[in-house]
Amino acid sequence: xxxxxxPLAALLPALRRGVPIDEVKTAARATAAAPQRIQALLNLLxxxxxxxxxxxxxAAWILHHAFQLDERAFLPLRAELGRALDATEDPxxxxxxxxxxASPLWADAETEVQRTDALxxxxxxxxxxxxxxxxxxxxxxxxxSRAQCASxxxxxxxxx
Numbered sequence: 001x002x003x004x005x006x007p008l009a010a011l012l013p014a015l016r017r018g019v020p021i022d023e024v025k026t027a028a029r030a031t032a033a034a035p036q037r038i039q040a041l042l043n044l045l046x047x048x049x050x051x052x053x054x055x056x057x058x059a060a061w062i063l064h065h066a067f068q069l070d071e072r073a074f075l076p077l078r079a080e081l082g083r084a085l086d087a088t089e090d091p092x093x094x095x096x097x098x099x100x101x102a103s104p105l106w107a108d109a110e111t112e113v114q115r116t117d118a119l120x121x122x123x124x125x126x127x128x129x130x131x132x133x134x135x136x137x138x139x140x141x142x143x144x145s146r147a148q149c150a151s152x153x154x155x156x157x158x159x160x
Contacts (some may be wrong), residue, residue, distance in 0.1 A: 008040035028065030045084035060096035066098045098138035119146040123156040134146040
């Protein structure tokens with residue numbers, strides 16, 4: 001097995017339906033401690049058609065848990081997180097990625113273009129009726145963390 005496939009291979013057993021939360025937390029700890037595992041999960045999310053829906057959902061879930069353990073490890077990965085978000089159409093995967101991107105941590109780390117893109121995406125998601133309420137909640141958190149003033153928050157919602 002090539003060296004670049006090993007980090008993902010180590011995580012694949014946790015990317016299944018019914019995985020116990022303790023196993024997710026163990027995988028998240030290992031992921032937070034190894035940048036190559038973070039990148040392996042992001043690469044999986046860049047190409048969702050190469051994996052099952054459940055594998056993509058669990059990859060995003062593990063990334064979210066890893067982010068909660070070590071936010072700073074994700075700082076250089078803002079663009080990659082945006083790419084993963086753009087590549088997904090699955091509501092569960094979308095929700096987990098939005099939870100990561102909703103963090104106020106990004107306020108000082110992302111570009112103005114990334115900030116306004118996140119603001120527009122979040123505002124747009126509030127008007128999509130066929131996504132779970134958890135996606136709307138994550139979108140609202142993203143709006144709250146990105147809007148720099150009340151008028152920008154209001155304008156984002158009114159623009160749609």
